[in-house]
Amino acid sequence: MSKLRVAVLGAKGRIGSEAVRAVEAADDMELVAALGRGDKLETLVDTGAQVAVELTTPASVMGNLDFCVRHGIHAVVGTTGWTDERLAHLRTSLAASPETGVLIAPNFSIGAVLTMKFAAQAARWFESVEVVELHHPNKADAPSGTATRTAQLIAEARAEAGCAPQPDATVTALDGARGADVDGVPVHAVRLRGLLAHQEVLLGGEGETLTIRHDSLHHSSFMPGILLGVRRVVDTPGLTFGLENYLDLG
Numbered sequence: 082m083s084k085l086r087v088a089v090l091g092a093k094g095r096i097g098s099e100a101v102r103a104v105e106a107a108d109d110m111e112l113v114a115a116l117g118r119g120d121k122l123e124t125l126v127d128t129g130a131q132v133a134v135e136l137t138t139p140a141s142v143m144g145n146l147d148f149c150v151r152h153g154i155h156a157v158v159g160t161t162g163w164t165d166e167r168l169a170h171l172r173t174s175l176a177a178s179p180e181t182g183v184l185i186a187p188n189f190s191i192g193a194v195l196t197m198k199f200a201a202q203a204a205r206w207f208e209s210v211e212v213v214e215l216h217h218p219n220k221a222d223a224p225s226g227t228a229t230r231t232a233q234l235i236a237e238a239r240a241e242a243g244c245a246p247q248p249d250a251t252v253t254a255l256d257g258a259r260g261a262d263v264d265g266v267p268v269h270a271v272r273l274r275g276l277l278a279h280q281e282v283l284l285g286g287e288g289e290t291l292t293i294r295h296d297s298l299h300h301s302s303f304m305p306g307i308l309l310g311v312r313r314v315v316d317t318p319g320l321t322f323g324l325e326n327y328l329d330l331g
């Protein structure tokens with residue numbers, strides 16, 4: 082069987098360089114391009130890339146995806162910064178290239194995907210829910226894409242179950258002391274040397290608390306999810322948001 086022709090965008094970055102090694106080591110893939118900032122996107126066409134793994138920056142991702150979709154190159158995206166407007170723009174460009182697939186995964190690690198699922202399952206049963214994400218201090222965005230998605234899923238689950246707003250008697254607070262408000266769920270971002278990517282979902286009810294915690298200790302934690310994404314996206318046209326859609330989680 083012929084190997085999947087894969088390119089990595091952001092190939093010199095922290096996760097991109099790990100992805101280059103993972104694609105090179107995969108028996109069913111061939112790394113045909115490893116592009117950094119300033120490299121020409123036409124290389125993707127010249128090398129016959131079938132899938133681009135996009136691991137750059139929120140400022141670069143839209144231009145890169147516009148190019149990929151226009152040229153029928155599938156994309157597996159880990160870059161953060163997704164808003165409703167950006168997703169709508171992407172859906173519009175995909176409509177003009179209906180055989181092309183794009184997977185956007187706020188987090189490629191299986192443990193983080195499960196954390197989001199478990200948090201959404203638990204959210205309706207507790208009065209209070211807050212999210213704390215903890216990352217390395219070189220991270221450009223806050224809160225993390227994973228924490229934002231986790232909070233959105235929690236809020237959706239609580240709205241569906243008809244939960245009341247969370248109790249919070251705060252009257253005065255320093256700016257930021259109660260975190261960012263993501264659909265009514267407070268999200269707190271810690272930046273600390275020594276950390277990579279970590280998240281806690283704190284849930285509280287009368288007389289009990291539940292903490293769901295996930296730790297990515299190395300960028301290798303994201304690689305099985307990226308490789309799965311590359312294998313599946315070629316047969317999954319349109320936009321898929323979240324790696325959970327490719328996993329049989331029940």
Ligand SMILES: NC(=O)c1ccc[n+]([C@@H]2O[C@H](COP(=O)([O-])OP(=O)(O)OC[C@H]3O[C@@H](n4cnc5c(N)ncnc54)[C@H](O)[C@@H]3O)[C@@H](O)[C@H]2O)c1
Nearest residue numbers: 091093094095096117118137141159160161186187188189
């Ligand atoms: N989804 C996930 O599981 C996951 C995991 C880790 C990181 N991320 C996200 O991936 C992104 C990158 O993270 P990082 O820690 O590797 O950052 P990084 O700064 O180490 O790497 C980004 C790289 O992209 C390059 N770049 C910028 N614009 C480019 C362009 N137009 N074309 C090609 N390369 C370009 C930069 O020069 C840099 O080398 C961030 O948004 C981060 O949040 C996602």
Ligand SMILES: O=C(O)C1=N[C@H](C(=O)O)CCC1
Nearest residue numbers: 161187188220225226227278
């Ligand atoms: O290191 C990063 O940057 C990460 N970004 C993603 C996010 O914002 O959720 C995934 C975890 C690592």
